[in-house]
Amino acid sequence: MSSSAKAPPPTSSPVPLLGIAGLLLTVSLLTALRLHPVHYEIQARRPDADDLLARLLGDGRRLFANHFYVKADAYFHSGFYPTIFDDRQSHQTAHIAEDAGLAEGKNTGDEEQFLGTVANWVDGHGRNHFPSVHTHLDNDAPEAAGGAEREILPWLTLSSKLDPNLVENYSVGAFWLRKLGKYAEAEHFVRKGLEANPGNPELLFELGRCRLDLKDTLRARNIWEMAWEAWKKRDGSKDAAEQNRFTVNQILMHLALAEFRLHKQEDCLRWLEVAVPLSVSPEAIRKRISEVKAGQPFEAIDPPNAAGEASDHDHDHSAHDHGHDHPHPPAAKP
Amino acid sequence: MQKISAVAGVVILEMIRRKDVYVLFFLTALITLVLGSVDLFGDAKIARYLKEVCLTLMWMSSVIIAVFTAARQIPVERESRTLFPLLAKPITRSEVMLGKFLGCWLACCISLAAFYLLFALISGIREQHWPLANYFQAFWLHCLFSGIVVALTLLGSVWFTAVSSNATIVLSCVVGMLLLGRHLHKVAVKAGGIAGHFLDGLYFSLPHLEWFDVRDLIIHNWPRMDWTIVGQDTLYACAYAGCFLALACWRFRRQPIH
């Protein structure tokens, strides 16, 4: 057998293949150079061009936003949370039931009975394996001290990225950021919310709180005036039952406070008078008016008997939580 | 015991030499570290979301490792016919099955140990807090969970010839039990009638895998569980794993090997 039989066939020479590969690579690079500006322009026109979640999930991402908003609430309760399977009756005593819209204020203090009585040994033993005691991150959680409230922030951030129109993310997030002393971050977060929801009264109100915390009372007052105008535009023409009177009550009470701090007692009283017909407990406001007139300090900024103020529970995130001044997201709707 | 441990040793060697576990481990580490590098309002102390993501990935990985390691043992030995020279030796089929179980379970425990070490490092660095007893409880309960899943999968592998069908069925059962196990009784009470009795039967007869998932206690820094509870969980897991294994041995012994 001659050695020529073992020689590779002429077509297997690597030179033409390498040449073709090099040519194709050059063509690709030239095409990329030509197309890059075009695609850059297209991307720049898309508002969510830099948002990975938006690009990956599209508008479908909004479906997940509520899940993470609820998760933030679960974190606020250190993992103690109802599921769609939990009996409504069994947790009527917990304030979570109020959040869930299942019950009005019926807190009797026995919140540890959230899960109801033990049904059987499986249920009883199982309760050792998950958080089965009602807690709040800011006071009675296993690790309450040291700003554990910060732990809810990632989920609110994620939820806000998934659905920028879910206003509660920004207001709740800003509330806790302020409480943690992160005023600049809170204001930045609210401003992002306002970019997505221009003129939203809840966000304007929260922005004013940020300014107030930064001792910028004048700007806070101006922002709350904008909030009041925005509220009138949105809710002013609605029936009393449909109005979000909790929000407006907050706005007006804070306007009164700002005027008080700016030593404008007359304006303070004017805002309180405006609040009277919009409050579900006008007597409390009238009492406040008489206190201001008597020269007493105006420090308690939250409306009295706030739990009764909330008429629109879905949007009610704030301090009506049987005396606590901490907003947290509503529970999942069964 | 030497025969059982010899079979187990081969299973562990196989897992070490396959790439699956490493891929899952590095994915978990990578995703956790990437998420850990996200700036959240300049607050470096935020840790619980990271713990949750890490633990969720660990749980997903552990279920995949347990199910797919166990599901392939007997069917692949049959298909590649490595079972023939093995059973031609003085070893019973029950010993082979027990060796497979021990190997898969230890393989899961070894991978879990690596995962929990990663978790402890990440959470410890972030929180400056090392509740090692709590982590050990979570690790041990996770190992027990893997034991039940491995035994269940081995039982499935002597009933279903295809690895994929066995893995799919077991994965569905495991995920279903994890998500719904705690609530079956409530659903049964609401359903009533025959359906209610059926669901109640499932509730009391199926293993409550959700007991072994104490992620929420770890994430939210709850105090560690009473060791008596952990002891009871251990007994419970042993009973169920033993039951599944006994059924698997019984079935395997009766099967002709062609």
Next chain:
Amino acid sequence: MGFSTPIAITMTNCASIEPILSTENLRVEYAALSGSAGNSREPKVALKGLSLSVYRGEVFGFLGPNGAGKTTTMNVLLGFTSATSGKASLFGTDVRQPISRQRIGYLPELTYYYKFLTAEELLRFYAKIFNIPKAQREERIRQVLHRVDLEHAARRPIRTYSKGMQQRIGIAQALINDPDLLILDEPTSGLDPVGRMEVRHLIQRLKQEGKTVFFSSHELGEVETVCDRVGILAQGELKALGPVQELLAPGERSLEQAFLRIIGYQAQEETLCKKSPLSLAS
């Protein structure tokens, strides 16, 4: 022409009369698959009352066309399949007892080993199954690796082995427990002439060492060379049993001629003359 009973049962070259492998009226039936064989639900009979004894120190060739029942017999002997009726024993112990396999070595037809293990690890694994004490284990592994000339590749994964090397690691695992009886299922299948010769030499060496070898093969020349006795199986029945010389009819010069006659090939030769002998019964 076929035989309903073995044509000759004679013992030669046997060290003793103690059978170390025996079957008695062994019958194996398989459930018929639905839809097969014209929808017949009758079970398929793989072995029809096989009675066979293999004695200490002999090399026994187990022959038969494909589908004759050789593999089924081995499966029963190794405990892979249960017999429908009859008895089978190794060293006087029922084959259903795992301990009956303590003194045997088995080489399957193809190499079925854990490819991710090295030769050393594989042998160590099987040595543990045989409960070989740790002190002797490593020495034994070294010996068998030397015997099959695989010392140089002891720490390489089996998946990197050539076919010949894989066959040799198969032989090594069959010898790890220094067995008294070796059951070899077509040990030269797929090997090149050199490999076949090496296996033949191995069988002869084992015989010299006083081991008993029971093996099936289609290589009739090889069987003729190394076997003391042969058994010819066809359609689940033992058609002939005895030393090669005694199986040859007058005028026959090779085992192949005798084999074809015994399995009844001559009767059908005219109609199926273009078919190869080994495909006839398959």
